[in-house]
């Protein structure tokens with residue numbers, strides 16, 4: 652009788668704590684959104700919360716001593732992901748080919764948390780990927796979260812001479828590299844009961860616009876790969892999810908210019924056709940990645956999270 656009463660008491664306390672935490676999460680995420688839309692910025696919004704709420708929020712999003720491996724960490728969305736994880740107490744490894752950009756991101760990470768491990772590597776080369784993972788294990792001893800974010804795009808018709816060159820190039824970075832790096836990382840993620848976030852795109856679910864077949868195909872495959880691997884790894888305690896942005900102003904279009912020309916005002920034009928009349932920014936995509944990687948999303952696997960200012964509701968961009 653006495654034991655039953657104690658057990659009931661413990662159960663009640665646990666349920667009460669769970670409900671309080673859930674309510675806090677909803678209210679905090681809501682408030683962060685309101686503050687952001689008022690252009691006050693992430694830090695300001697967090698500091699605006701009361702001390703008690705703030706400490707519970709940090710507890711739920713605690714990445715202290717977690718090791719995060721981010722491909723494409725030299726620029727745009729990947730850079731923002733690296734900086735945010737560092738701000739949440741994580742140790743970060745950032746991978747890219749551009750050393751200057753990686754060093755700039757390193758300074759930002761150090762400012763917000765700790766100095767990251769910089770790895771100069773082309774993820775489409777198996778040898779580089781091997782070295783990147785072993786360098787991270789040598790340096791940090793483990794990996795808790797893998798973020799396959801490196802990506803490229805390009806514009807081509809299915810009937811032009813460069814069709815297969817472009818297709819192979821995009822698939823090698825956007826899909827094959829993610830598959831190979833996942834293959835290399837999974838043994839470490841099983842040890843840490845970690846998780847994988849694949850940065851996909853709204854292009855995975857729609858034929859974005861004419862000439863983007865290779866990019867759209869690569870992202871659709873990345874989503875499906877993620878679901879299949881989520882099923883395989885669930886019994887091992889490893890979660891796998893995708894974050895799918897709509898248009899986000901980064902160096903993405905600029906980098907694409909080596910492949911094809913795009914007009915300078917592409918971002919401004921995109922804003923006008925978005926249902927919310929805005930385009931995304933790297934920080935809000937990073938916030939979503941942090942949430943999905945955190946224990947708050949402990950029951951989430953095989954899912955895709957879209958952040959697209961309503962572009963999928965609207966349909967194709969043309």
Ligand SMILES: NC(=O)c1ccc[n+]([C@@H]2O[C@H](COP(=O)([O-])OP(=O)(O)OC[C@H]3O[C@@H](n4cnc5c(N)ncnc54)[C@H](OP(=O)(O)O)[C@@H]3O)[C@@H](O)[C@H]2O)c1
Nearest residue numbers: 723725726727728747748749773774801802899901902903
């Ligand atoms: N911006 C958007 O509108 C948008 C929308 C939906 C989805 N996305 C996705 O978001 C991800 C990040 O894109 P972003 O917008 O941040 O573009 P970005 O600024 O061009 O960044 C792309 C990143 O990928 C890295 N990368 C590309 N090829 C690589 C390779 N072979 N080896 C190693 N790193 C490589 C680049 O690093 P280096 O140049 O240093 O090699 C860079 O850090 C991509 O997967 C993209 O498909 C972007």
